[in-house]
Amino acid sequence: MSNKNEQQNCVNLNQSASTEQCENTPVEPVVSPTDNPLIRVPVNLGNFQVTSSLVANISFPDPVLEIKDIKKRVEIVQCRLMTPPVTNGEDPFSVGPFPLFLKGHVRKNIQYASPCPGDTECVSSELKSLTVRVPFECMTTVTLEEPVQLPVINTRNEFDFFRAQDLGPGFPEKDQFLSSDISQFHQSSTQAYNNLPFCELVSSEILEWDESTDRQAFGTGPVGEGYFHNIVEKVNLNLTVRVLQNQTVSLGDEA
Incomplete structure (x- = not known):
């Protein structure tokens, strides 16, 4: 008599079943009977390049002989287009100008060589990394390329x-x-259930200067060799964001 596990697991997942050719038949899609159907799509309200400047002090847990590489990426945690409300019956569409709030981080993975204790005539080092997030927050005023649908007051x-x-x-x-x-x-x-505008991050450009603030040379070691624990970084950040909103639009007359 088969045990309970064998009855439940009636298909052996470790063996692939044979795959044969399947047949298909074209099917006509179901379409709207109207000449100008309405569709619900994200409307591109505008693309904007936003520039911000950052200054941050970064401390390393180990002495740093030299920085080998820095990998960076931008992380947006808030992108909010603030629009004023209108009463029911007023024109609900406007191009602004409106304030656009941005908040996020520049994630940095810093790979660096840390000197090992020992002879300072020939410096040995270990490759380590440090990951930090440098926060930024700013507000800019934008005029939209396409009108946004304003929220209706309750x-x-x-x-x-x-x-x-x-x-x-x-x-x-x-x-x-x-x-x-x-x-x-x-x-x-x-109650009006309005559609909130949202953002997409299109591209980013980061220009940075990282400079040590406490570098010390090895006593009698090679000329120019030394270590540090702290750096100050200056960052010029350029972001391209796309602002969208789900709206009901007409396909219009065919050409």
């Missing part, structure tokens, strides 16, 4: 009903309390 309106009540003992019978009933609450509200 509304909330209260309303009451008139109510007449007898005043009770101590008041003339013909007099009444005329007002609304505070024991009831009535409201009409609307």
Whole structure:
């Protein structure tokens, strides 16, 4: 009698099944019956080159004889186009200008040679690496190439009903309390579920200068040899970002 595992694993994944040729038949796609169908697509609102400058102090855990290589990449953690809202019925499209907020890091993997203890006449070293993230944050004002659909304001309106009540003992019978009933609450509200613009990172260019600030020469070692623990870096950062928004557009008349 087969055990439980053999009954459950009825297909041996270590053996490939035979693959035979499959047949296919062309199928006509289902298309919209209208002449100018509407589609929902990301609309390119504009491409923008943003320039920022960074200064950072970097400390190494080990003495550095020399830097061998630095690999860099830009990481964007926030790209937000801030647009003002409009009321329902107003023109919801505008090209700006609008503030564009950018926030992120420059990730750097620094490969460096660290001198080994020993004879300073011939310097031996070990190849090590240090990974750091240099943060940046900036705001720039952009005018869009295509209009963005602005968010529509939510509304909330209260309303009451008139109510007449007898005043009770101590008041003339013909007099009444005329007002609304505070024991009831009535409201009409609307909510607009707007589409948030988003970004794509197209390209980046990084120009950097890294300079040691505490270099010390070996006492009687080779001329010019030394080590350091700290550097200051100056970075000029150029980013190209694409701003998009999902919008409903018409395909228009065919040419």
